[in-house]
Amino acid sequence: xxxxxxxxxRPSLPAFLLLNMAxxxxxxxxxxxxxxxxxxxxxxxxxLGILFDRFYLxxxxxxxxxxxxxLASSYSNMVLVGIPIIIASLGKEMIAIAFMIxxxxxxxxxxxxxxxxxxxxLERFSWPNFAKSMVLNPIVFSxxxxxxxxxxxxxxFENLISSLELLATPAIACALFVLGANLAFYKIxxxxxxALIASLMKIFLLPALVFLVGTYVFTxxxxxxxxxxxxxxxxxxxxxxxxxxxxxxxxxxLAGAVVLSTVLSVVSFTFWLALLL
Numbered sequence: 001x002x003x004x005x006x007x008x009x010r011p012s013l014p015a016f017l018l019l020n021m022a023x024x025x026x027x028x029x030x031x032x033x034x035x036x037x038x039x040x041x042x043x044x045x046x047x048l049g050i051l052f053d054r055f056y057l058x059x060x061x062x063x064x065x066x067x068x069x070x071l072a073s074s075y076s077n078m079v080l081v082g083i084p085i086i087i088a089s090l091g092k093e094m095i096a097i098a099f100m101i102x103x104x105x106x107x108x109x110x111x112x113x114x115x116x117x118x119x120x121x122l123e124r125f126s127w128p129n130f131a132k133s134m135v136l137n138p139i140v141f142s143x144x145x146x147x148x149x150x151x152x153x154x155x156x157f158e159n160l161i162s163s164l165e166l167l168a169t170p171a172i173a174c175a176l177f178v179l180g181a182n183l184a185f186y187k188i189x190x191x192x193x194x195a196l197i198a199s200l201m202k203i204f205l206l207p208a209l210v211f212l213v214g215t216y217v218f219t220x221x222x223x224x225x226x227x228x229x230x231x232x233x234x235x236x237x238x239x240x241x242x243x244x245x246x247x248x249x250x251x252x253x254l255a256g257a258v259v260l261s262t263v264l265s266v267v268s269f270t271f272w273l274a275l276l277l
Contacts, residue, residue: 013079014142017099019164021146022156024096031097033218038101038228039108041209042074045201046112049073052201057194064117065249071113072198072250072257074206077237078102079139081265085230089273090223097227103143107134110243117247186241186255195256199236203261203268207233211272226276233268235261 049070058065076082079102086095111130134140149156156164188195210232214220220228241254 014138015164017079017139017142018146018149019161020092020095021099021143022149024099024150026096026150030100031220031224034097034214034220034224034228035100037214037218037220037225038210038232039104041206041213041232042109043112044209045206046070046074046109048205049198049201050116052197053194057197062249063119064247067113067116068244068247068250069194069198069253070116071109071240071243072195072236072254073201075109075237075240076105076202076206076231076234077262078105078231078234080238081262082231082234085234085269086227089230089277090226094223094227097224098231099143099146101228101231103140103147106137106140106239110134113243113247117249186258188256188259189252191252192256192260194250194253195260198253198257199261199264202236202257203233203265207268207272222276226272229272229276230269233265233272235265 047070049072050066052073053066053069054061057069078098083095083098086098114130135144148154207229210228211225214225214228236254236257238258241251241258244251244254
């Protein structure tokens with residue numbers, strides 16, 4: 001198995017994602033320009049993280065180690081942090097774009113991490129196992145089901161909608177509580193410098209690149225640009241630590257980066273909200 005799903009059996013967040021994905025206007029959320037404005041910078045920072053670890057942090061070439069540091073520099077905690085910030089600042093109508101970004105986020109970065117770590121050797125990477133893990137991930141699964149309902153035009157029963165709304169109501173509060181609880185398990189080690197570097201790349205360099213690309217290359221509208229920047233300014237996601245633990249590289253760095261980036265994201269979010277709103 002190549003991916004550890006987000007350890008959450010709580011029904012509120014999947015219900016929230018499914019219900020909102022089923023009801024959003026896809027014509028307003030589908031945008032190639034927005035997609036590229038986000039993922040071109042993400043892949044750029046991912047690559048820079050690999051190069052930085054290779055030439056400045058590592059004593060010798062180790063593709064697994066380099067790919068994990070690249071993941072630490074570019075993987076965002078969108079669901080637990082990004083979506084609550086977007087809802088609080090822009091309202092629920094803007095989370096449609098966030099859902100489309102989230103759908104591909106883990107799949108792309110985790111696959112790259114494993115493929116680069118295996119140096120492109122498919123014998124060390126199982127696509128069927130990876131695909132199964134991603135499909136069964138509660139976040140991806142709930143968004144996928146909502147997308148199918150939306151595209152197919154299926155009308156949900158009122159009682160079912162009411163039940164989902166009841167489950168979804170505490171989703172954001174629960175997400176923030178889970179984030180705080182998770183932070184209690186991660187500590188900043190004595191060699192905190194790599195964690196700080198990854199955190200700075202993640203919450204300062206990445207949103208800056210998203211802002212520049214979205215503004216000057218694809219000229220996105222203000223609201224779409226704000227959503228993408230806020231998503232990219234989110235701290236390092238906890239699942240990146242799980243991947244590091246599974247690969248056996250940079251576990252201490254990822255643990256520290258989760259904590260440091262979460263604390264420093266207060267500064268990043270404040271700056272971008274003041275600039276964009």
